[in-house]
Amino acid sequence: MKSILTEQERENFLIRLYFKTDENYEIAGIKRAYLDFNRTLVLPENCEAKERNAKRAKTELFLRTKLIKLIKSSNLTQTEFDKLHEKLCNELISEWNELTFGQSQKWINMSLKYWLLFGESRIPNIENNSKFFHIPIDSIIQERFFQKNLPAWSKIQTYKEYFWYQQDFRKRYIGKIPILEEFREFNKI
Secondary structure (H helix, E strand, O other): OOOOOOHHHHHHHHHHHHOOOOOOOHHHHHHHHHHHHHHHHOOOOOOOOHHHHHHHHHHOOOOOOOHHHHOOOOOOOHHHHHHHHHHHHHHHHOOOOOHHHHHHHHHHHHHHHHHHHHOOOOOOOOOHHHOOOOOOOHHHHHHHHHHOOOOOOOOOOOHHHHHHHHHHHHHHHOOOOHHHHHHHHHHHO
């Protein structure tokens, strides 16, 4: 029997439901990625909700600008992408100095993952450099792919510490696109 809903209608509904939008997908992905790590974010006790929300909104716009530039970059190599990624993680921490490196990578990598999920029709150029995207490191990925008893992902303090995960994952999937393999593996959990 033919379905009365098209795949596009299903997709649009799920995106609207989960991301609460049918437009401005860049910010929607960044906002959702923030929610994926914010429970680990420790803010100063004197930080008011209004101040935190203003800082978050400013940082979301900063991140949007930087990520759009990153996905539009052409003729990159993996090494060049990695260097740009490291720079962006450090810039994000400079924007919001309460962030650890682990939280910074999670916000960036999940934003890119969500943008990839939205697809080229909603996020132009998202597939340009997707073969270089880093997998988001979190407790699920740590447990599934890496040795037990590692420090919490949110406590990662350096790029070197973080990048070990990327290199190890790439070795497991030589010749494949890491973010696509992570998508597939995550769906098996």
